Amino acid sequence: MPERRYREVRSRSELMLLPPCVDDYVSEHNPVRAIDAFVGTLDLEELDFRHAEEHCGAGQPAYDPRLLLKLYLYGYQHRVRSSRRLEAETRRNLEVIWLCQGATPSYKTIADFRKDNASALRAANREFILLCRELSLLECRRVAVDGTFLKANANADSIHTKASLGKGLKRLDEKIAEYHRLLDEADAGSEDGGDSGEDPELAAKIEALVERRKHKQSLQERLQASEENQISEVDPDARVLRKSGKAVGGYNCQIAVDDRYKLIVAEDVVQDGNDAGQLEPMMTKAGEAMGAERLIGLADSGYFSGEQLKSCEDKGLDVYVPIPRPPPPRRGKGDVMRFSRDDDFRYDARNDTYVCPAGQRLTRRGSPRIREGKRYFRYSSVTAVCRDCSLRDRCLTKAQSRRRLARWEHEDVIDRHRTKMSASAPWVRQRATLVEHPFGTIKRWAGMDHFLMRGLDKCRGEFSLMTLGYNFKRVMNELGADAFREHCLQKRRTGTVTA
């Protein structure tokens, strides 16, 4: 049998292992050239990046912010986010060596850049969307809005609510009382001349618990003095957010996705635990980013809110949001299903009355009520008519003598929305396929299900980097690195915009 052979490899002492010119490290079609070209189109001073101004004072020259932006854009597309790992890439990754032209900033410099340029990073993301518009990569007609929770760079246990602090203090009080009781028992035992059986560390344990109690007490006082519902020790802006029975200590991240190539055209990070107040702000941001005057928005039922629908209608935004199923109607005695306002009563807009299942008109009476900042008109039936009604058992409880209904002053907005949804086109159901792709890519593929930054403003900057990385990758896949790079180079050469 012949001796086993393997493919030949080079000797480590061989000279000229790499091409002599750094530019030969990456091919002409490599996407890093597109990153370089894109950053070249940006006016970093105008976008307010630190150290981007033309003149500077004395002292050590800073690293060019263009270089650090390129490094982050590369990292966020290749699942490398930590500043220490990015620093390592500048020494061992030929594409990064080319991109950074051999510069090797320290991890501290890299980390400070992301920390200090949160709003500038958001502005750079907007510039990329403008570029996508120029390249006709946006349909600018329909967007899908959705939100997801990303974990904060803090343990959920470091975020407290009034209730959790109250429970924690109660537990500590009980524990301290228990230890004091053991201490008293031990003292009594030693006075009787027997073995006290005292735990020698009991006093230290009590002291530690008292310290913890003081800390919790001060948190409770700070929370009560503030107008917030939660207080966070590590990341002051992170909140405990709950959805579908799961609790996450983090932020609510919102996106609006264009339906052509699933590019994220607007993004935001908020502290709200639900999406009910996010529809109009996200639609407005998307409209501004795309320069679209008439925009159709798709969102899930979590975004349903009468006020938001009204704001969208006032701004000419055409939104499609499923109306959540109302809670099951209350049942009367003997499990008789009571008539519900939305299903069984009909509103007569011309006469401003409700018509009940027995045909009686409920007229508006009394002054409006304010509930949670919204004005409701009140409608009621006539007691004498209800008394003799054959449907009374299905409409009123034993204690009621007439039926009363409340109607929000702008409920006609919801009525119009209900009619629109019942006649909506099939593409309304495409919402999930549009928004699941970006979140799936960001969270699952890129593993970016948590923030590295702390604080709302910095997390907003980091989320813009995440969306910029996602968008950049999409454009490379759909348009190709060469066409994108050529557009950027032409824009830089001529200062003009061509589609």
Ligand code: SF4
């Ligand atoms: S009880 Fe009164 S409000 Fe209810 S269905 Fe009968 S008449 Fe109408």
